[in-house]
Each structure stands twice: as structure tokens, then as C-alpha cells.
Amino acid sequence: MEETRVVNATWDISTFKFRIEGFGINNMLKKMKEAKLLGNRCHQCGTVYLPANFYCRKCHIAIHEPAEISDHGEVMSYTIGYADVRGNPLDEPRVSLMVKLDGSDTWIMGAGEDMKPEDVHIGMRVKVKWAEQRVGNLQDMESFIPE
Amino acid sequence: MRNVAIVGIGYTPVFVSKRRDVCIPEMISEAVENAFKDSGLTPADIDAVVFGNMQTFEGVNLPHLWSADYIASLGKPVMRIATGGTTGMSAFHAGYYHIASGLHDVVMVVTYEKQSEGDSQVGLMGIITPEIMAMLAAGIDVTGQKGMGAIGGGSAGGISYQASSYLHHSGAGIEHIDAIAAMERRNAAKNPYAHLKDPEATAEKIAQTPLISWPIRFGHVCPTSDGATVCILASEEKAAKLVDKAAWVWAVANCASDATTGNLIEGIITDPAEQMPAQIAARQAYERAGIEDPKKEIDYVEIYNGFAHQTLMFLERIGMCEVGEAHKLLEKGELEMSGRLPVNSSGGVVSTNAIGTSAMNRVTECALQILGRAGEHQVEKEVHKALAHGWGGLMQYVTITILADKPKKL
Amino acid sequence: MDKKVAIVGFRMKSAPDLVTTRERLTFELTRGLFDDLGIDRTAVDTTIFSTNDFLDGRTISNVFLDGPAGAYMRDESKVEMDGINALMYAVIRILSGQYSTAMVVALGLTGSQVSPYLHVEYQLSPVYDRQMRLLNELSAAAFQARSYLARYGYSEKLLDEVAAQALSNAAANPNQARKIPGASAEQVASSSPYYEPLRELHCYPPTDGGCAMLLASAERAKELTDKPVWVLGMGQSIETFYLGERDLAKSPSTAQAAQRAYEMAGIRDPKAEIDLAEISALFAHQEPLLAEALGLLEEGKAEEAYRSGDTAISGKMPLNPSGGALGGHPISATGIIRTAEAVRQLRGEAGDNQVGKAEVAVVHGQDGPCAQQNAVLVLGI
Numbered sequence: 001m002e003e004t005r006v007v008n009a010t011w012d013i014s015t016f017k018f019r020i021e022g023f024g025i026n027n028m029l030k031k032m033k034e035a036k037l038l039g040n041r042c043h044q045c046g047t048v049y050l051p052a053n054f055y056c057r058k059c060h061i062a063i064h065e066p067a068e069i070s071d072h073g074e075v076m077s078y079t080i081g082y083a084d085v086r087g088n089p090l091d092e093p094r095v096s097l098m099v100k101l102d103g104s105d106t107w108i109m110g111a112g113e114d115m116k117p118e119d120v121h122i123g124m125r126v127k128v129k130w131a132e133q134r135v136g137n138l139q140d141m142e143s144f145i146p147e
Numbered sequence: 148m149r150n151v152a153i154v155g156i157g158y159t160p161v162f163v164s165k166r167r168d169v170c171i172p173e174m175i176s177e178a179v180e181n182a183f184k185d186s187g188l189t190p191a192d193i194d195a196v197v198f199g200n201m202q203t204f205e206g207v208n209l210p211h212l213w214s215a216d217y218i219a220s221l222g223k224p225v226m227r228i229a230t231g232g233t234t235g236m237s238a239f240h241a242g243y244y245h246i247a248s249g250l251h252d253v254v255m256v257v258t259y260e261k262q263s264e265g266d267s268q269v270g271l272m273g274i275i276t277p278e279i280m281a282m283l284a285a286g287i288d289v290t291g292q293k294g295m296g297a298i299g300g301g302s303a304g305g306i307s308y309q310a311s312s313y314l315h316h317s318g319a320g321i322e323h324i325d326a327i328a329a330m331e332r333r334n335a336a337k338n339p340y341a342h343l344k345d346p347e348a349t350a351e352k353i354a355q356t357p358l359i360s361w362p363i364r365f366g367h368v369c370p371t372s373d374g375a376t377v378c379i380l381a382s383e384e385k386a387a388k389l390v391d392k393a394a395w396v397w398a399v400a401n402c403a404s405d406a407t408t409g410n411l412i413e414g415i416i417t418d419p420a421e422q423m424p425a426q427i428a429a430r431q432a433y434e435r436a437g438i439e440d441p442k443k444e445i446d447y448v449e450i451y452n453g454f455a456h457q458t459l460m461f462l463e464r465i466g467m468c469e470v471g472e473a474h475k476l477l478e479k480g481e482l483e484m485s486g487r488l489p490v491n492s493s494g495g496v497v498s499t500n501a502i503g504t505s506a507m508n509r510v511t512e513c514a515l516q517i518l519g520r521a522g523e524h525q526v527e528k529e530v531h532k533a534l535a536h537g538w539g540g541l542m543q544y545v546t547i548t549i550l551a552d553k554p555k556k557l
Numbered sequence: 558m559d560k561k562v563a564i565v566g567f568r569m570k571s572a573p574d575l576v577t578t579r580e581r582l583t584f585e586l587t588r589g590l591f592d593d594l595g596i597d598r599t600a601v602d603t604t605i606f607s608t609n610d611f612l613d614g615r616t617i618s619n620v621f622l623d624g625p626a627g628a629y630m631r632d633e634s635k636v637e638m639d640g641i642n643a644l645m646y647a648v649i650r651i652l653s654g655q656y657s658t659a660m661v662v663a664l665g666l667t668g669s670q671v672s673p674y675l676h677v678e679y680q681l682s683p684v685y686d687r688q689m690r691l692l693n694e695l696s697a698a699a700f701q702a703r704s705y706l707a708r709y710g711y712s713e714k715l716l717d718e719v720a721a722q723a724l725s726n727a728a729a730n731p732n733q734a735r736k737i738p739g740a741s742a743e744q745v746a747s748s749s750p751y752y753e754p755l756r757e758l759h760c761y762p763p764t765d766g767g768c769a770m771l772l773a774s775a776e777r778a779k780e781l782t783d784k785p786v787w788v789l790g791m792g793q794s795i796e797t798f799y800l801g802e803r804d805l806a807k808s809p810s811t812a813q814a815a816q817r818a819y820e821m822a823g824i825r826d827p828k829a830e831i832d833l834a835e836i837s838a839l840f841a842h843q844e845p846l847l848a849e850a851l852g853l854l855e856e857g858k859a860e861e862a863y864r865s866g867d868t869a870i871s872g873k874m875p876l877n878p879s880g881g882a883l884g885g886h887p888i889s890a891t892g893i894i895r896t897a898e899a900v901r902q903l904r905g906e907a908g909d910n911q912v913g914k915a916e917v918a919v920v921h922g923q924d925g926p927c928a929q930q931n932a933v934l935v936l937g938i
Contacts, residue, residue: 079307405624
């Protein structure tokens with residue numbers, strides 16, 4: 001079969017000026033300097049969102065009530081990484097966790113530290129390991145470590 | 148509501164990694180031509196066209212415009228449907244409603260993907276590009292090594308969390324994912340339109356492929372394929388004139404959640420294995436089809452399984468077996484072509500994934516089984532009712548179609 | 558079509574820059590619509606989105622909108638075209654009997670987020686047009702404008718007059734993005750040249766905007782509103798992709814779409830039976846060109862029609878009394894915003910833009926370079 005010409009093209013996404021929701025993450029980042037987690041609660045159904053969400057997905061109303069969330073929680077799911085996004089093998093396996101922090105109805109993801117891959121399991125209790133020098137960005141939470 | 152029948156199916160001659168001999172509209176036209184051959188219809192018989200593919204993947208916006216001349220659509224209404232991975236079935240549903248509404252009698256549904264002409268990884272990451280940019284600004288480490296929001300999972304991403312949660316709650320092990328992947332690769336070897344085929348596949352062989360991120364291995368993951376699928380639908384009156392035997396649509400349903408896995412900005416993450424939309428859509432579909440006990444009444448199932456564990460997981464979610472039962476059915480051989488509940492005898496999405504066609508192929512494969520035209524991958528039992536499942540969006544959208552061998556009593 | 562499906566309510570918003578996110582805009586429009594109608598999200602049986610991934614800069618761009626639109630754990634789909642097609646799908650779904658209500662949510666943030674012209678750039682064939690680097694949305698439109706003017710021997714002044722009428726109408730309309738009070742033909746003629754013969758004010762402006770609209774079956778519509786506006790007919794058609802194979806001075810696909818819509822609505826003499834038209838004319842020349850294809854203007858008589866005031870708000874055949882797409886073109890939402898504007902007219906709620914008799918309206922939406930694909934709705938009370 002005769003091959004056709006290959007035409008190279010790129011999709012230049014740099015021309016976009018995205019406006020991104022800042023309601024939840026901005027409030028959370030501010031509080032993280034104090035090693036605290038701030039979400040919000042739906043005043044109608046009580047669902048607690050972390051990071052805060054500007055509306056309740058169940059009630060479809062705007063919500064504003066702040067809710068402080070514990071930095072302890074439970075592993076709801078996990079994965080052990082063996083390859084990077086391009087499929088290249090990693091030097092050592094990497095633990096990533098989905099955690100439901102006490103008091104929140106939503107989960108967050110983060111790296112797991114001080115735990116052997118074979119010991120990680122769903123239902124395991126963990127807590128946030130805070131950075132000593134916190135600057136108000138996501139790196140303030142270094143990882144989850146066993147409780 | 149009117150009854151709607153599938154009266155013609157056309158695939159591209161092959162589904163492969165790279166179709167270098169044709170451009171996108173040319174490739175699509177092969178499937179269109181085959182659907183005309185299959186149905187005996189001509190372009191003049193078509194009242195309207197529905198068109199779908201995974202938006203953005205090949206860098207062409209609204210590709211039905213470019214393809215208009217190649218899909219027998221000139222002078223006809225053409226509707227472009229795009230819902231991500233489910234696009235193929237969402238387009239099929241749109242074709243169904245075009246006829247059920249009474250506005251059209253014969254509708255052609257065209258779906259395709261030519262993934263070799265784009266970067267599918269970039270396309271998929273594009274779902275959350277702005278959020279990733281924002282998370283970078285907020286200090287996230289996208290390599291997933293440390294910090295909150297570390298997505299992890301490598302190229303399998305959020306899917307690994309889904310598989311992990313599924314295993315935990317079902318009691319299945321990674322060996323079951325290996326086994327279902329092997330079964331589907333063997334099935335694919337009997338399907339001329341499948342991409343990754345291995346007649347000798349075994350769980351042990353799959354288990355030798357490297358782990359990407361627990362519990363997902365390379366052997367559990369779908370390929371990226373080039374291919375197109377076309378399906379022609381007709382009203383009951385038209386179908387009676389056109390064909391002796393047709394596959395009939397008994398129900399269509401869909402449901403969306405708002406899972407934002409991997410997204411700290413909107414921040415709503417819950418169990419990616421719960422798949423509540425699958426439960427809701429299946430329930431709706433059974434109700435619409437008048438099915439009281441799907442376990443007894445459905446003879447054949449096609450599951451949209453970009454990753455092998457999803458065959459087992461979704462069988463449970465759509466109520467084809469109890470939670471924790473799917474891997475036991477697999478162990479007993481009941482999911483095989485010769486089994487009591489044959490699943491994905493086509494090889495599933497895990498063997499062939501030209502994304503825009505993937506959810507549509509679940510429907511056309513169910514139709515072929517009902518019509519007894521699946522050739523080497525025809526299942527042993529008689530198929531009277533079959534269920535096709537589609538999964539997409541950002542892991543949060545599910546479509547269901549139920550087909551049967553006779554028209555539904557209205 | 559008998560009175561089977563009605564538009565029962567809508568919320569719309571446009572501005573050069575809405576200073577908002579897609580999620581917030583979706584939430585505000587849908588929450589507002591539900592509050593207007595006194596319903597909650599469970600009253601919506603299905604939601605049809607109309608957004609464009611190339612303009613949103615993301616894949617499957619509606620996934621984040623499900624929650625804000627109230628579609629969490631509910632039925633939804635997406636038509637990636639101009640919003641008028643999403644509305645048609647909503648009508649089709651209701652006619653099937655499966656759904657008694659359907660909401661359309663259409664968004665385009667092409668004022669603040671991205672250059673709107675990118676949209677057509679990516680529609681062009683990657684193996685030919687993009688390599689030639691001659692075509693883009695504006696140059697294609699200029700080809701069309703030139704061939705339209707040449708066919709009937711119109712002067713370029715016609716473009717200025719069309720634009721001036723649309724811009725004056727837009728200035729009076731609180732829903733429009735581009736506001737140039739007292740816009741004159743001279744002002745249009747002195748705006749920056751883009752591609753000859755098109756100047757800035759002949760072309761649609763970059764616009765942020767969106768619209769949420771609820772449709773319902775006849776039975777359900779009566780419970781939801783005292784002022785239903787009925788979808789009486791609809792049609793759509795497409796023509797060949799390559800501009801070189803098309804007669805750019807005409808729009809046969811619009812004529813076909815209109816014929817289908819008129820037949821369904823039982824309209825035999827559109828000039829006599831239709832009271833106003835909301836046309837998605839993205840460039841000044843497209844308004845008379847498409848109005849001819851819609852059977853609303855006599856071919857070759859556009860100059861007389863505009864100069865005599867026939868096409869004005871107070872005229873015999875008001876074209877775009879809202880100001881049309883020259884007042885705002887939030888891509889993906891434009892056709893549905895035209896529909897909402899026609900609904901305002903038919904309900905007698907169009908304020909300064911209100912035409913005299915408004916019982917039957919025709920609405921048009923388009924996709925593709927030089928309006929390759931066109932859709933037409935007939936609405937009535």
C-alpha cells in the first residue's frame with residue numbers, strides 16, 4: 001500500500017486564558033499555613049466538601065458555610081506506581097493514596113510515606129505530614145503517614 | 148415511542164494501530180460503504196446522519212464538516228454527538244431518538260477514531276489541562292512523588308485507584324484481572340475487527356507483563372486503534388420492508404456523575420469504583436425494557452472495558468451478578484463464549500479501542516450476536532436479549548443499550 | 558408539527574468578558590432558570606450540553622458542567638455544534654416520549670478565554686487548507702462577502718447598512734455584548750479593515766456568553782408556564798466542505814433546512830406568515846444572504862429592503878431585532894441565544910427591541926466555514 005504524506009501539527013494550548021474556580025483552593029491554601037484544612041458544608045444536606053465547593057452537587061444551591069477538617073483519615077483506595085506517565089520504570093515503587101479525612105465527605109489524593117507497599121491497605125488509618133516551613137501551597141502537605 | 152431496529156452494520160476492514168494509507172474521511176467512508184452493502188440501502192434512503200468521535204483527539208474541530216462529502220450526508224441533517232469515551236453509544240442513542248420521535252425513518256450513525264493522527268495521552272490529559280495548570284501554580288508536584296494532589300498511577304492514572312477499590316470490595320485478586328484480560332485477547336483472536344489478538348493468551352502470560360501501577364499491568368490496558376463503525380437504524384415499518392431479521396432496541400439509558408478525580412480545584416472525589424451512574428442507568432434501562440430479572444433475561448453482555456478489571460466490575464454494577472461474584476463466574480468459565488453468561492466475545496475495548504467507535508461497537512457486537520452473524524466469535528448459547536454498556540467522560544458517565552431479537556410490545 | 562413541544566423558560570448572559578468560570582456561569586444560568594420556574598433539578602429529565610472542546614481548551618469539556626448544571630446522577634448528553642442543534646436534540650428526545658422535559662445548556666467563552674477564530678482554523682482540513690495557509694474564518698467570510706456582493710451588483714455600502722442596523726438594535730438590547738449606541742453606516746465604514754471587504758464592525762465580536770433553556774412536552778409545559786412558545790418546525794442540512802466547490806453567494810443548505818422547517822410548521826408563504834427572524838449572521842453579508850435562503854427577502858433586492866426600513870424593528874420583515882450575532886457571538890451558544898431572543902419577541906417581552914406583530918418567528922443557526930451547515934426553527938405562540 002502506498003503511504004500518504006504525514007503532516008505534522010501541534011495544538012497550541014498556550015493561547016488560552018483559563019479562568020479557574022478559586023473558591024475552594026484559595027481558602028484552603030490560606031489555612032494550610034496554619035497546618036489546618038478548611039472545606040465547606042452544605043447548609044441543606046450537610047455534605048462536607050474538601051476543598052470547598054461553591055455549590056452543592058446534590059442540592060444544586062450555592063453554599064458558604066466553612067468546615068474545618070481533621071488531618072487524620074482513612075485510606076479509601078491506593079495504587080503503587082511502577083512506571084511514570086510515559087511508561088518508563090521507576091527506581092522504586094511509589095505509594096499514592098486516596099484518603100477520606102475525618103469530617104469530610106469527599107476524598108483527596110496524596111503520596112504515602114513511611115509505609116511499605118505490601119503493608120498499604122484500604123481501611124488503613126493515616127495522618128497528614130505537614131512541612132515544617134509552610135508557605136501556603138500544596139507542598140505544605142508533604143504526604144500521608146501512618147497514624 | 149416507536150420501535151427502532153438495527154438494519155445495517157459496517158466496519159472498516161481492519162482496526163489497527165496505524166492506517167497510513169487513508170486520511171480520516173477516507174477511512175470513515177470505508178465503513179459507510181460496508182454499512183450500505185450490509186443493509187442493501189443507498190445514500191438516497193438515509194433521512195439523517197448522526198456523527199461522533201472523541202472530540203479534539205485528531206486536532207480536527209467538528210470533523211463531520213470535513214467528512215460531509217464522504218458520509219453520504221450532503222443535503223441531510225447531520226448531528227454531531229460527543230460525550231468522550233461513550234460517544235459511540237451516545238451517537239447511537241441520538242440515532243435511536245431521531246427515529247423514536249417519529250421525525251425520521253432511516254438514520255445512519257457514523258463513528259470513528261484515527262488515534263494514530265493525534266496524541267491520545269495528551270488528548271486525555273486535556274480533560275483537566277486548566278486544572279493541572281492551576282494546581283501547578285498552587286504547588287502540586289505532577290510527578291506524583293510527594294505532596295497533596297499527587298495523582299500517582301502513572302499512565303494508568305485514576306484507573307489504578309478504581310481497580311484497587313474494586314479488588315478490595317469484591318474479594319477478587321490481580322490474578323482475576325490477568326485471567327479476564329487473557330480471555331478477551333483469546334476472544335479477540337476470533338474477531339476479524341479486533342486489534343490486539345492472542346489465541347494463546349493465558350493469565351500466566353498476562354501476569355508476566357510489567358506492572359504500571361498496582362494493580363494495573365500493561366497486559367490489562369487497551370491499545371490505541373484506528374477504525375470506523377457505521378450503524379443504520381430504521382423504524383419498524385421500514386425495517387419490515389428492508390430485512391428479514393433485525394436487532395431491536397428495547398431500551399436506552401445514560402447517567403452522569405460529577406467525579407472530578409485528579410482535580411483538586413473543584414475537589415470532589417469519591418470512590419471511582421462505585422460507578423453509581425452505571426447502577427442508575429442499568430436500572431432505568433431494565434425498567435424501560437420491562438426486564439425484571441436481568442440475570443435470567445439477558446443472554447449476552449458487551450462491557451466497555453478500557454482496562455481489564457472493568458469487565459468484572461461493571462458486570463456487578465449493572466446487576467448482571469452480585470457484588471463479589473463476577474470473578475467467581477470467571478473462574479467457573481461462565482463468562483467464556485461457551486459459558487452461561489458470555490461477555491465480550493468480541494474481545495472488548497481492552498483488545499480494540501478506536502475510541503469514538505468503542506461504545507458503538509458494544510452495540511453492534513450485541514446485534515451481531517442476536518442475529519447469529521458473529522462468525523467465529525458467535526457464542527454457543529442462543530442470544531435473545533443482549534446488553535451493551537458504555538463508559539466515559541471523566542470516569543463518571545455511563546450509557547446502556549438493551550437489544551432483543553424481536554420488536555418490543557408497545 | 559402541532560403544539561407538542563414548548564420552550565418554557567430560559568436564562569441568558571453575554572458580555573465581552575463575563576469574568577467568570579464555565580462552572581459558575583453554568584450554575585448561575587441553571588439555578589436562575591430553576592428559580593424562575595419554581596422547580597429544582599429533579600424536574601429536568603435530561604440535559605443536553607452544547608460546548609466546543611477546541612474553544613474550551615479541554616477534552617470532553619462538559620464533564621465539569623454536569624454538577625453545576627444540576628445533572629449530578631442524572632441523564633445528559635452533548636451536541637458539539639451550535640446550540641440550536643442541541644435544542645433540536647432536546648425536541649427530538651421529548652417527541653420520543655421518553656422525556657417530558659429537557660434542558661439545553663450552551664456556553665462559549667470566546668471573549669475572555671481564547672481567540673474565537675481558532676474555532677474555524679481547526680475545522681479546516683489538516684491535509685490541504687491548513688497547509689495552504691490561505692484560509693481562516695475571516696478570509697473565508699471575505700470570499701463569501703465578495704461573491705455575494707458581486708452576484709447582485711451590490712455596493713459595499715450594503716454591508717455598512719446591514720451592520721449599522723444590527724448594531725443599533727444590539728445597543729438597545731440589555732442581553733447583547735457589543736454596545737455601540739447610534740451606530741451609523743459611516744462609523745462601520747471607518748472601522749478597522751480586516752479582510753477586504755470586511756471591516757471590524759462587519760464581523761462578530763469576541764464574546765463570552767451562555768444560555769440555559771428548558772423545553773417541555775405540551776402537557777408539562779402547561780404546568781410550568783402561562784406563556785409557552787411552541788416549536789412548530791425544524792430542519793437542518795449540510796453542504797460540501799470545500800469552499801471551491803460551493804456557490805458562496807447562496808446558501809442551499811439553509812434553503813433546504815428552511816423548507817423542512819416550513820413544511821413541518823405548515824408555512825407556505827414565509828414572507829407573509831413569518832413576523833420576524835433571528836438569524837445567526839456572523840458577518841454583515843450573511844444576514845441578507847441567509848434571509849434570502851430563508852425565503853424572507855427577495856433575491857437581488859437586499860439594498861431596497863434595508864434602505865426602505867423593511868428589515869428594521871418597525872419594518873415589514875424585521876431581521877435580527879435583537880441585534881443578532883454582530884452584537885455577540887458566544888460560539889456554541891449563539892443559535893440558542895437567537896432562539897431565546899425570538900421567545901422574548903413572541904412573548905412580547907423584548908422591550909425596546911419589540912417588533913409589532915410577533916406570532917411566528919424563524920430562528921437560524923450555523924456551523925462550519927461560510928455557514929456550511931445550517932439549522933432552522935419555526936417558533937409560534
